[in-house]
Amino acid sequence: MTKAQFQVFSSPEFVAQAVASHIAEVVRARPQTVLGLATGKTFVSIYEALVRVSAETGLSFAEASSFNLDEYVGLPVGHSASFRRYMEEHFFRHVDLPADRALLPEAGDDAEAACxxxxxxxxxxxxVDVQLLGxxxxxxxxxxxxxxxxDGRTQVARLTPSTIAANTSDFPPGEVPPPEAITMGIGTILDAHAIVLVATGAAKAEALARAFLAPMDVDCPASALQQHAHVTVFCDEAAFAGMGPKA
Structure with missing residues (x-):
C-alpha cells in the first residue's frame, strides 16, 4: 500500500483551489520556502488560484525562491511556448517573487554545464521544500x-513521440516541440522535502494507479514516488477512479 496521502475532489476546479491553498499555507508558515514549480495545462488554473489568493490575502513571495522542473532545449529566448514564458504569464508577473530567485534551466551553449x-x-x-508535479x-x-x-540528476532528456504530440498544441501552428529538454532528474525530484502530485481527468487514471498501486518500475517514472515519505496527491474523482476504495 502506498504511503502517499490522497486528497480527492469532485472537479479539477476544486483540485486547483486546494493545491493553491496548500501552497499558500506553506509559504505563510515559512516565507523563505523554496518551491519546485511545474508547467502544463493542469497548472494554469492552480497558478490562477494562487495569484488570486495572493491578491486577496496579501500573501507575499518576496522571501521565497523557485526552481522549475524543466525547459526545452533550443527555443529562442521569449518563445511563446517556452516554460519561462508560461511562468511569466501565469504566475511570475502577478506576484512579488524576486526575478533573480525564480529560476528555470537554461541550456545556453553548454547544456551539460547548465545541468x-x-x-x-x-x-x-x-x-526544494515543496515540489509540484504533474x-x-x-x-x-x-x-x-x-x-x-x-537516481538521475538534472539532465538533458530526449522526449518521446507521445510527449511531443501531447505538447504540440502549446506551439504555434506548424511548429513542433524540440526533441530535447533539460529536466530535473528523478533523484533530484526525490530530494525535495515534500512532493505535491496533481492529476485530473480520466486520462490520468491508469498512470496514477500504475504509479502507486503497482510495484516500482522504471517504465512508470512516477512509481519512484513510492520511495518518498511525504507525497500528497491532489486529484479529482476521474483520475482517482483506478485507485480503488482503500488507496
Whole structure:
C-alpha cells in the first residue's frame, strides 16, 4: 500500500483551489520556502488560484525562491511556448517573487554545464521544500520518460513521440516541440522535502494507479514516488477512479 496521502475532489476546479491553498499555507508558515514549480495545462488554473489568493490575502513571495522542473532545449529566448514564458504569464508577473530567485534551466551553449549549475543552485538554496508535479499518461514526471533512472540528476532528456504530440498544441501552428529538454532528474525530484502530485481527468487514471498501486518500475517514472515519505496527491474523482476504495 502506498504511503502517499490522497486528497480527492469532485472537479479539477476544486483540485486547483486546494493545491493553491496548500501552497499558500506553506509559504505563510515559512516565507523563505523554496518551491519546485511545474508547467502544463493542469497548472494554469492552480497558478490562477494562487495569484488570486495572493491578491486577496496579501500573501507575499518576496522571501521565497523557485526552481522549475524543466525547459526545452533550443527555443529562442521569449518563445511563446517556452516554460519561462508560461511562468511569466501565469504566475511570475502577478506576484512579488524576486526575478533573480525564480529560476528555470537554461541550456545556453553548454547544456551539460547548465545541468550541473542548476543542481548546484538548488543545493545552495538548501534544496526544494515543496515540489509540484504533474503526471503524464505514460507515467512521466518532469521530462523523465519511461526508462529513466530513479537516481538521475538534472539532465538533458530526449522526449518521446507521445510527449511531443501531447505538447504540440502549446506551439504555434506548424511548429513542433524540440526533441530535447533539460529536466530535473528523478533523484533530484526525490530530494525535495515534500512532493505535491496533481492529476485530473480520466486520462490520468491508469498512470496514477500504475504509479502507486503497482510495484516500482522504471517504465512508470512516477512509481519512484513510492520511495518518498511525504507525497500528497491532489486529484479529482476521474483520475482517482483506478485507485480503488482503500488507496
Amino acid at each position: 550541473s549549475a542548476y543542481e548546484a543552485a538548488i543545493a545552495a538554496r538548501g534544496g 503526471i503524464g499518461r505514460n507515467g512521466h514526471i518532469g521530462f523523465n520518460e519511461p526508462g529513466s533512472a530513479f
